[in-house]
Amino acid sequence: MSSLPINPPPRLLMGPGPINADPRVLRAMSAQLIGQYDPAMTDYMTETQALYRQVWATTNEATLLVDGTSRAGIEAAIVSLVKPGDRVLVPVFGRFGHLLVEIAERAGADVHTIETEWGQVFPVSVIANAIARVKPRLLAVVYGDTATTMNQPLDELGEICARHGALFYTDATASLGGNDFAMDAWGLDAATAGLQKCLSGPSGSAPISLSERAVAVIRGRTKVEAGIALETDEASPDVIRSNYFDLGQILDYWGPRRLNHHTEATSMLYGARECARIILAEGRQAVIDRHALAGLAMLAGVQGLGLQVFGDVTHKMNNVVAVEIPAGIDGDRARAALLADFGVEIGTSFGPLAGRVWRIGTMGYNARKDAVLTTLAALENVLRRGGVRAGTSGAGVDAALEVYEG
Template sequence: MNNDLYAQINPPHRLLMGPGPINADPRVLRAMACQLIGQYDPAMTEYMNQTMALYRQLFRTENRWTMLVDGTSRAGIEAILLSAIRPGDRVLVPVFGRFGHLLCEIARRCRADVHTIEVPWGEVFTPDKIEYAIQRLRPRALLTVQGDTSTTMLQPLAELGDICRRHDVLFYTDATASFGGNALETDAWGLDAVSAGLQKCLGGPSGSAPITLSPKMEAAIRRRRCVEQGIRTAEHRDGEEEMIYSNYFDLGMVMDYWGPERLNHHTEATSMLFAARECARVMLEEGLDKGIARHALHGEALVAGLEGMGLRIYGDKQHKMNNVTGVVIPEGIQGEQIRHCLLNDFAIEIGTSFGPLQGKIWRIGTMGYNARKDCVMQTLSALEAVLNRHGFRTVQGAALQAAWDRYDASAGVTR
């Protein structure tokens, strides 16, 4: 690390195997190094249109309004919630980890009437439980987290769209942590809005939030339309409902900027758009299904290796995300000591935990550019060495053999 204030950026080499951000795909970094173009340059608006088309494929949707919010994944969440939820609207949030609490927190800032249902951390909800709560509470919107990195759990969403449609509920999911590494079918699952980020399975930096909005969600947002005074003309008319209490996150304005009218709003963050487009391009070059299978494979190999080391996996293994694994910190081991030793002596970062899980589990990611065999093998071998040094005994070779076995099984090799 260079402490000189005037030195050039020169970050140390790290293998980022935490819950994200992870190392960016070098192709994404190169895309960001491209020179800028003007925001209304035909080449720029063409890149914006292409970005919409590429993300429609990743979101598995026909939604016209598939675009970027210029901010981190949290900005994408807030843009959707502020635009969709009117003050006083009742919303239901099934909370199964920290990011469910975040949805509540943001909904509260929208002045929503927030109701929650909870399951213990490490579990997910059955559709019945969610439908029962919807019947009881009659919310306007169901706000879900698909993959909550705090617990590594993946909430099944496939059956919730029908439930929401039956009860006329807007259906949103925060797919920040899961997107690109686990199945997500926006249209088939009846989602009205999804938000994501680049810094997890997409292999890019934090700072741009891809979102998609269904026609139903678009209509809800259009009813709150406002056109900025500085650019409005006689043809512009405001919507019949209460305005959105943010300009930056007013998705009606963001649509008008990404749409054919190209009404000036923010100045699109060009380099981040280049990054977002390249993330999508790289993922589609591999093929979305193949990419998800790759995340499943490396997640399973990591789990096999960790169990081979005698470690216990946290939570309901049937419902964990492909791309993040919670590992119970063994009795007598100081979790932070292990993390620091891994970082300082191997330049490998694994994740700590929040809230009730703090000090109880590590979180290891295998996602995006780092959903690779070499990353898994290096992490397992370094972790075993560090644990051994701190007094945790393992059977020599067992961890890596187990991971190899998982890889070989997938390659159809018998050993």
């Protein structure tokens, strides 16, 4: 029995991610493979590091890629920075805060949490008080949580962490590229992301940047070099408990010595490099502004359809909005109709929001006027067929157009 070639149906991915990759990224990923120590390959690695320093707004030398999805970057950061028994503070305001908790607990950390209602963010004073009380080794915060669509302000937290001797890490998977981000200015020690949201690529590569302070912590823990154990007590609780996610070894691979740790995922490197190149060619701030405009247009459009927006809109991410599923309509059936009849995908949610909201993204390559208007027109039709009065005919599209034309 022979299998047919892969031939995915056409889709407009307007959920919380992944999104449609920019065609230029897909073309870059189809380029010829070369050896991992070919001078062209190591040049591409060096170029990728330089490009992502600009994307992150940092001068960190330790700016590179972790091979794997965005979760690989998260795990690499936490397992490399945290030893068993270290106190970690995680402010939880959505699903992905719980993910940080789980990964830190698996690393053996003494994890402390504060929580707020989904759809809200923390006042800086609440996090500051928790830092003073817990005295964590690491503050780990999700920047934008797509489960709730909220963006937690980070700009004041770096100074607070520095004052209390805590490292400061953020998961910027869903936010980087589409929302304001200033690694150095905000005093971050570590940040990780993924390609599949505002960076316009596929899942499978995790950009990461580390401050000198973070690198010093990692270097102090790494007990192997190029896969060879050094003379040390291997039972020491300070040994990084992962080989694949040992950032000390990964730093050596990306550094001037090019010590082998793994075989770099060449095609993903090409894609990640192209994601950053495209952002910088358009202009880093221009890309953020494009996401902000698309987000405002989608927000106006769903409100024009009479849908209730979930959460604190003043802290909503630029690139995704959550709307309450109208009474009397089957949310999953409506999403299925949107996909089957229009080829448009939107998302549902998790935990306390499961079956309660739809999440509609405007991110990366899909943060475009035509994508916004197509989604709103299709959603209006599905709502009407489901028996929901969606304002006057064309109200969602008209409201979005007012934003674009205003």
